Each structure stands twice: as structure tokens, then as C-alpha cells.
Amino acid sequence: MKTISSRDNPFYKDLVKLASSSQARRKAGRTLLDGVHLCQSWLDLRGAPAHCVVSEEALHNPEVAEIVARCEGLRAHVTSVPDALFGALSQVEHGVNLLFLVETPGAAQPSSLTVSAVLLDGVQDPGNVGSILRSAGAAGITQVFCSPGTAFCWSPKVLRAAMGAHFVLEIFENADLAALIDASSIPVLAMSGYAEQKLYEVDLRGPVAWLLGHEGQGVADELMSRATHQVVIPHAGQVESLNVAAAAAVCFFEQLRQRG
Known part of the structure; x- marks a missing residue:
């Protein structure tokens, strides 16, 4: 697990852009999943995220710790940040301070409608x-x-x-x-x-x-x-x-x- 402690860290700056800008998300082809439910669902249905980001305090939460352990078991990147820096990454009040960075899934669009x-x-x-x-x-x-x-x-x-x-x-x-x-x-x-x-x-x-x-x-x-x-x-x-x-x-x- 890596740790970020500075607002000037390039990866942290990229996360802030993704958290605050729809244009940045579209351009990067990436987005952030916020909270235990979305992160668990991604792990269950899609597998490892590109990156797991968690606050230092959240690591003491059993649900968060389990998700982090699953990510590490899948060899996904995991980074912790101080709680003071996490606020700029999440739009959820009183959240658990857990994020997944994921690639926005893309597929070739069908040319016609054949299923509901x-x-x-x-x-x-x-x-x-x-x-x-x-x-x-x-x-x-x-x-x-x-x-x-x-x-x-x-x-x-x-x-x-x-x-x-x-x-x-x-x-x-x-x-x-x-x-x-x-x-x-x-x-x-x-x-x-x-x-x-x-x-x-x-x-x-x-x-x-x-x-x-x-x-x-x-x-x-x-x-x-x-x-x-x-x-x-x-x-x-x-x-x-x-x-x-x-x-x-x-x-x-x-x-x-x-x-x-």
C-alpha cells in the first residue's frame, strides 16, 4: 500500500480533477466509485479496480478493510491518503472515505435494437x-x-x-x-x-x-x-x-x- 501526504502529488491532483469535472472524466475514460456498496459491487461483478483509494482512518472500518484486502489479493493498486485530503475527492457527506478508480467500460455500439x-x-x-x-x-x-x-x-x-x-x-x-x-x-x-x-x-x-x-x-x-x-x-x-x-x-x- 502506498501513501500520499501532499496535495501536490500528481496522482492526487488527477483524482481531484476526476472528482470535480465531468469533462475530465469523459476525457480520461475513467471515473470514481464512492463508498462501500459501489466498490463491493464492482469487485463482485467486474473484478479489480484500476486503483483503490482509502483514507487512513477508514482503514479501521471492518467493511473497508475487507475491500482493501480483496483489492490487494487481486494485485490492484491501493493508496491511502490523510483524512484531511480525502474531502476533495468525495461528494458524499459523512461517507466512509473509500474510492475506486475504474476505467469507464466501453463497447462497440450495436447498429440496431434487438433486445429490450x-x-x-x-x-x-x-x-x-x-x-x-x-x-x-x-x-x-x-x-x-x-x-x-x-x-x-x-x-x-x-x-x-x-x-x-x-x-x-x-x-x-x-x-x-x-x-x-x-x-x-x-x-x-x-x-x-x-x-x-x-x-x-x-x-x-x-x-x-x-x-x-x-x-x-x-x-x-x-x-x-x-x-x-x-x-x-x-x-x-x-x-x-x-x-x-x-x-x-x-x-x-x-x-x-x-x-x-
Whole structure:
């Protein structure tokens, strides 16, 4: 285990950039996982991180010590930093002061849609994106495609909201949703509060692609017109519509219910 004691350490400076800048994360193709749950999930599902970073005080935490030991057993790099320096690396208040530095997984984007997937058109709130990823993973959906206007999926806020769902999904960013829809071999269902067809009237037993739009503006017109179905979730009361993450959960688990 190595130790960093100075703010001028080059590796520490790189970590600070990754912790504070989405642009830096995109450019480096790396991100930070913060906390016991995300780090354990990565170890269980993806293996060793590129680097494990832990505060000196956190080493006395049994859960953290176990994760550090697993990393050392996998011959991953482990570095400790003073608690006073760790604050600049974490966005979690009262966290356990444990981080993994990981490579942002990348894969060649499919040219068409063949399995159940989620298409995110300009969903900007990181909490919503993370919640959608978490629901998708829990419902057995395997692919997520994000338009350029969607929140960066590997940002700390999205990672925390998704609670490890990233590690069971294929996530494709900067996707050309129009081209994907045009080439799709499965139905594409666009969610719209103005649609006439109800969600519960659609046959969801086979693969489908769920098209979800911006929190305020919804799905863009050019994508809406390409969808196989425009679907609404019926609801009672005076509330105009569901939050996009809540709507996504209803859709994914209705599909799961129909598939038995």
C-alpha cells in the first residue's frame, strides 16, 4: 500500500480533477466509485479496480478493510491518503472515505435494437438517470442508449443513484437514437402524456425499446414520430404526469409482469 501526504502529488491532483469535472472524466475514460456498496459491487461483478483509494482512518472500518484486502489479493493498486485530503475527492457527506478508480467500460455500439433496451432522449437530471438505470437493471433490461443531451452516466451522482446497476448494463452514450429506431427490429414505445394507447393495452411479452424524454419537454418530435407506439400511463388525480424515473419503473415492471 502506498501513501500520499501532499496535495501536490500528481496522482492526487488527477483524482481531484476526476472528482470535480465531468469533462475530465469523459476525457480520461475513467471515473470514481464512492463508498462501500459501489466498490463491493464492482469487485463482485467486474473484478479489480484500476486503483483503490482509502483514507487512513477508514482503514479501521471492518467493511473497508475487507475491500482493501480483496483489492490487494487481486494485485490492484491501493493508496491511502490523510483524512484531511480525502474531502476533495468525495461528494458524499459523512461517507466512509473509500474510492475506486475504474476505467469507464466501453463497447462497440450495436447498429440496431434487438433486445429490450432503454433510449434516453435528453434526460438531464442525474438522479433520474441513475434511478432509470437501477430500475432497468432490476427488471432484466440489458442495454441503455443515451442521446448527447442526457446526463453523463458515469458521473458520481448517477452512479450513486443507480446503486451498482451500471455493472450489469451495457451503456452507450452519444447515441444516434433516430438511426437506432429506424433500424430497430423490435417495437419502440415512446412515453407521452398525450398518447391515447394505454401502457396496459400493449403486448410486452417480447423485446421492446422504451423511449423516454426530457423531464419538461418529453420525447423530441422527430423521435416521437419514429416510434412504433406512443403510450401513456393512466393515472388518477390532479397531478399532470409522473416523474420520468417513476414512469420508467412502471413500464419496466409491467413488461416483467407480462413476461411472467
